[in-house]
Amino acid sequence: MTTATARRVAAGADTQKPRGRGRTVSARQNAIGWLFVGPFGLIFLTLLVLPIGYALYLSLFQKSLIGGTRFVGLGNYAKAFTDPSFLSGVSFVISFSLVLIPLQMAVSLAIALMLDILVSRFARFSRLMIFLPYAIPTVIGALMWGFLYSENFGPLADIFGAFGKPAPDFLSSSLIFYGLLNVVTWQWAGYYMVILYAALQGIDPTLYEAARIDGASQWQIIFRIKIPLVAPALVLILVFALIGTLQFFNEPKILQPLAAGAIPNDFTPNMYAYQQAFSLANSNYGSAISFALAAVVFVCVYIFMFATRKRGNILS
Amino acid sequence: MSATDIQRRRTPRTPGGVPMQIVLGLLVLYFLIPFWWVIVNSSKSTAELFGGGPALWFGSDIDYVGNFVALFTYGGGIYGRWLLNSALYAVVGGVGATALAVLAGYGFAKYRFRGRTASFAILLGAVMVPATALVIPTFMLFAQAGLTNTIWAVIIPSLLNPFGVYLMAVYSRDAVPDELLDAARVDGAGEFRAFFQVALPLVRPAMVTVLLLSVVACWNNYFLPLAMLSDNRLFPVTVGIGLWQSTASTYGAAGGQSLWSIIVLGCLVSVIPLIVAFLTLQRYWRGGLAIGSLK
Numbered sequence: 001m002t003t004a005t006a007r008r009v010a011a012g013a014d015t016q017k018p019r020g021r022g023r024t025v026s027a028r029q030n031a032i033g034w035l036f037v038g039p040f041g042l043i044f045l046t047l048l049v050l051p052i053g054y055a056l057y058l059s060l061f062q063k064s065l066i067g068g069t070r071f072v073g074l075g076n077y078a079k080a081f082t083d084p085s086f087l088s089g090v091s092f093v094i095s096f097s098l099v100l101i102p103l104q105m106a107v108s109l110a111i112a113l114m115l116d117i118l119v120s121r122f123a124r125f126s127r128l129m130i131f132l133p134y135a136i137p138t139v140i141g142a143l144m145w146g147f148l149y150s151e152n153f154g155p156l157a158d159i160f161g162a163f164g165k166p167a168p169d170f171l172s173s174s175l176i177f178y179g180l181l182n183v184v185t186w187q188w189a190g191y192y193m194v195i196l197y198a199a200l201q202g203i204d205p206t207l208y209e210a211a212r213i214d215g216a217s218q219w220q221i222i223f224r225i226k227i228p229l230v231a232p233a234l235v236l237i238l239v240f241a242l243i244g245t246l247q248f249f250n251e252p253k254i255l256q257p258l259a260a261g262a263i264p265n266d267f268t269p270n271m272y273a274y275q276q277a278f279s280l281a282n283s284n285y286g287s288a289i290s291f292a293l294a295a296v297v298f299v300c301v302y303i304f305m306f307a308t309r310k311r312g313n314i315l316s
Numbered sequence: 317m318s319a320t321d322i323q324r325r326r327t328p329r330t331p332g333g334v335p336m337q338i339v340l341g342l343l344v345l346y347f348l349i350p351f352w353w354v355i356v357n358s359s360k361s362t363a364e365l366f367g368g369g370p371a372l373w374f375g376s377d378i379d380y381v382g383n384f385v386a387l388f389t390y391g392g393g394i395y396g397r398w399l400l401n402s403a404l405y406a407v408v409g410g411v412g413a414t415a416l417a418v419l420a421g422y423g424f425a426k427y428r429f430r431g432r433t434a435s436f437a438i439l440l441g442a443v444m445v446p447a448t449a450l451v452i453p454t455f456m457l458f459a460q461a462g463l464t465n466t467i468w469a470v471i472i473p474s475l476l477n478p479f480g481v482y483l484m485a486v487y488s489r490d491a492v493p494d495e496l497l498d499a500a501r502v503d504g505a506g507e508f509r510a511f512f513q514v515a516l517p518l519v520r521p522a523m524v525t526v527l528l529l530s531v532v533a534c535w536n537n538y539f540l541p542l543a544m545l546s547d548n549r550l551f552p553v554t555v556g557i558g559l560w561q562s563t564a565s566t567y568g569a570a571g572g573q574s575l576w577s578i579i580v581l582g583c584l585v586s587v588i589p590l591i592v593a594f595l596t597l598q599r600y601w602r603g604g605l606a607i608g609s610l611k
Contacts, residue, residue, distance in 0.1 A: 030430050032507045036423025037435065040416040040481055047454065047476045048442055055453035111343060114336050122337060128595070129344045132351070135590040137536035139554040140583050143561060144350035147580070148371075153357065155371035186347065239444070247446040250538045254558055257565035270448055270539075277452050278543065286452050294449035301444040 052291070059288035069284075076288035085266035086289060090296075093268050096177070097245040104185050104241055105234060108192035112230075113222060115193070116200040127197065131190035138187060142251040145183045146171070146258045171259035179259075183251050188244075192237045199233040200226060239301055246297045249274070269293045351587075358383060358581035362574050380581075387578040387585065395582060397549060398556035402535055403589070404467065405552055409474030410531035417477050417526050421484020422515055426492065436485070442478040448539050450476075455543045469544035470552070474534045480526040487522035488515065524600040528593070535590055553586045 034041075062072045080086045111130060115123050133141060148154045149170040156167040170179030203226065211221050227234075249270040256263045265279070266272040269289060277286030349372075356374055357365060361382070364375040388396050423429070424436055454473050458464045463472075492515045500510040516523075538554045545551055548559065557579060564575040594601070 029427050033423050033427030033429025033432065036427065036511075037420045037429070040420035041435070043416060043475050044439075044442065044478070047473055048445065048450065048478075051450050051453035051457050052445075054457050058453075058456060111340075114340055118333060118336055118340070120337075123340065126340045126344045128598070130347045132591065132594070133347060135532065135594045136587050137538065137554045139536070139538045139558055140587055141350070143557065143579075143583055144354055147357070148350060148353055152366055153353075153371060153576075155353075158371060186350070190347065243444060243446045247448040249448055253538075253542075254561065257562040260565075273452055274539075274543070277455070283452075283456055287456065290449050290452045294445060297446055297449070298441070298444050302441060305440075305444070 052294075055287040055291045058284050059291050061284050063282070063284055076285050077292060079285070080288055080292055085272055086269060089266055089269040089272050090293075093246050093248050096180070096248065097242060099177075100181055100184055100245055101238060101241045103181070104189055104192060105237060107185060108189045108237070109196055109227070109230075109234070111189070111193045112196035112200055113226065115197055116226070117218075127194070131194050133187050133189075134191040134194075136187070138250040139254050141187045142183050142254040145179070145186070146255050149179055150258060171255065171262055173259075173262040176255075176259055176262045180251055180255070183255075184245070188241070192241075195233050195237060196230055199230040203229050235305075239305065242301060242304075243297055246293065246300075354580060354584045358577075358584045360577060360580075362577040365576055365580070383577050383581045387581050390575075390578055394548065395553075395556065395578075395585075398551050398553040399586070401467075401550060402552040402554070402586070405470050405474065405537070405541075406531045406535040409471050409534040410527055412471070412475045413477040413480060413530040413534075414523060414527040416475060417480030417484050417530075418516075418519065418523050420481045421486075421522075422488045422492070422511060422519070424481070424485040425488035426494070426497065426515070439478050439481055443482055445478075447476075447533075451539050451543050454540075458544065464544050465546050465550065467550060470537070470541050470550075473540055474530070474537070477526070477530055477533075480530060483526055484519065484522055488519050491518045491522070521600060524597070528597060528601050531593075532590060553582070557582050557586065 059076050060071060060073060061069050062075060063069045115127050136144075149156065151157055151167065151169070154167075156170075160167040168175055170176065170182070207225055208221055211225060216224070247270050248268040252263050252267050253271060253274075256267075265275040270293065273286045273289040273293070276282045276289060353372060356372060359378040359380050360369075360375045361377065361379060364377065367375070369375050424432065424439075450473070455464060455469075458469050463469050496514055497510050500514045501507075505513065535552075536554065537552070538558065541550075541552050541555045542558070545555065548556065551559070560575050560579050560582070564579060
C-alpha cells in the first residue's frame with residue numbers, strides 16, 4: 001500500500017512536474033489559479049483599490065456653501081502641507097515613533113532573550129502573561145491605563161503620597177507623551193516578544209555549542225549569534241510598529257475625554273482627518289489628509305522593505 | 317531521565333538565572349497591573365471608586381453581583397447587545413477573511429497563473445497600507461451605496477486581510493509538497509478535491525493563526541465601527557464603552573458619575589472572551605505567529 005502510493009507519487013512527480021513548472025502557463029493552471037485568488041481579488045478591488053481611488057478623487061475637490069463643489073486640483077494637499085494642525089500632528093507621530101519603536105523593540109527583545117535562556121515553568125507562565133495585553137482591545141487597554149493615571153481612581157497619588165511627593169499626572173499636556181508611550185508599549189511588547197521568541201527558538205542550538213567551545217561568553221552569543229539571526233523578525237516588527245504608530249488614533253481618542261485639554265482634536269493626523277470628515281463634514285479635506293498620510297506611510301515602508309529585503313522570498 | 321538530572325544539566329547554562337527570574341517577575345507584575353486594577357475595582361460602587369480608598373485593593377463592600385446586574389440592565393440591557401454585536405462581527409468577519417486568505421494564499425503558492433508575480437507584488441504593497449487609512453474613504457463609498465449604519469458596514473471591510481493572504485501563501489508553499497498534489501491528481505482527484513482533502517489539513521496551523529489574528533483584529537476594531545455606525549444598538553463593545561466613558565467624563569460628577577462602576581466592570585467582561593480564546597488555543601498560535609518573520 002505504502003509502496004504503491006510512493007511509486008505513484010514518484011510517477012506523478014516525473015510526469016507532472018515539467019508541465020507545472022514550465023515557462024508557459026497552461027490555460028488550466030491559469031484558470032484554476034485565478035479561481036482560488038479571485039474571491040480575495042474581488043474584495044481587494046472593492047475595499048482597497050476602489051476606496052483609495054475614490055479618496056484620491058474626492059481630495060481633488062472642495063465643497064463650499066457658495067458655488068457648491070468645485071475642482072481644486074492639488075489645492076487640498078497644498079493646504080494640508082501648510083496647515084499647522086496637520087503638520088503638528090505629523091511631527092507628533094514622527095517624534096513618537098522615534099522614541100516608541102526603539103523602546104518597544106528593546107523591551108521585547110530583552111524579554112525574548114531572557115525567556116530563551118530561562119527554561120522553567122515560571123518562564124512559560126511569564127511568556128503568556130506578558131503576551132496577554134495583545135488580546136485586549138486597544139480601546140480597553142487605553143482606558144485601563146487612563147484609570148491608573150487618574151487622580152480619582154489610580155494608585156499614583158497614594159504611592160507618591162507615601163513619599164510626600166505630588167503624583168505625576170500622565171494625562172496632563174506635559175506628560176501625555178509618556179502616558180501614551182507606556183500604554184502602547186504595554187499593549188504590543190508581548191506580541192513582538194512572541195514573534196522574537198519563536199525566531200530565537202528556531203535557531204540551531206549547535207551554533208551555541210560551537211561558540212561555547214570557542215570560548216564565547218553568554219553576551220557574545222547574544223550579540224554575535226542570536227541578534228543577527230533574528231534580524232528579519234526585528235525588521236518585520238519595525239515595519240508593523242511604524243505603520244501602526246503613524247496611524248495613531250484609538251489610544252489618544254479614548255484618553256481624550258479623560259485628559260482634559262491635553263489631547264486636542266488635531267493631536268494626530270488621523271484624529272484630524274476624523275474631525276474634518278465627521279465633525280466638520282469636510283470630507284474632501286479629510287480624504288486628502290487620509291490619502292497623504294497613507295501615501296507617506298506606504299512610500300516610507302516600501303523603501304525600507306526594499307532596502308532590507310532578503311533573497312529567496314516568494315517572488316524569486 | 318529524572319527531573320533533577322535535567323536541573324543539574326541546565327544550571328551551569330544559565331548563570332544569573334535568579335536575578336533574571338526576579339527581573340521577569342517584576343515585568344510580569346507590570347504587565348498584569350491594569351488587569352489587577354480592573355478586577356479589584358469592578359467590585360466597588362461608584363461612591364467607593366471616588367472615595368479615596370486604596371486603588372489597588374478591595375473596598376469594604378465587595379459587590380460584583382450588584383455591578384453585574386447594573387451593567388447588564390443599564391439602558392435596557394444595551395451592554396449585552398454590544399457583546400453579541402462584537403461576537404457577530406468578529407466571527408463573521410474573521411471566518412470570512414480567513415476563508416478568503418486560505419484560498420488566495422494557496423492559489424498564489426501552487427498555481428503559476430498569468431499575472432501571479434505582479435499580483436503578489438501588489439499584495440505585498442497592500443500589506444503596508446494601514447487599515448485605518450482606508451476607514452474614511454470606505455465610509456464615503458459606503459455612504460454613497462447607503463450601507464453605512466448597518467452591520468455590513470463593519471463586516472465587509474473586515475474581510476480584507478492582505479497580511480493573512482501573505483502568511484497563507486508563504487506557509488502553503490512549504491507545507492504542501494507539489495508531489496503530494498500531483499499524486500492526488502494522478503489518483504483522479506480534481507483540483508478542488510486536492511485542495512480540500514490534501515492541502516487543507518496540511519496548512520491548518522497557519523489557518524488557525526490567521527483566524528485568530530483576524531478575529532482579534534475584528535473584536536478590537538474601534539475606528540471603523542466608530543466611523544460607520546450611528547445607531548448605538550449596532551455598536552460593538554469597544555465603541556459602546558468608549559461612548560459611556562466619554563459621557564461619564566463629560567458630565568463629571570453631575571450625572572455621568574454613576575456610570576463609572578459599570579464602565580470598569582464592562583472593561584473586565586469585554587476582555588474575558590479573547591483571553592479565554594488565547595489561553596485555550598495556545599498550542600496553535602504559539603508557533604504560528606512567527607510564520608511571517610522567519611522568511
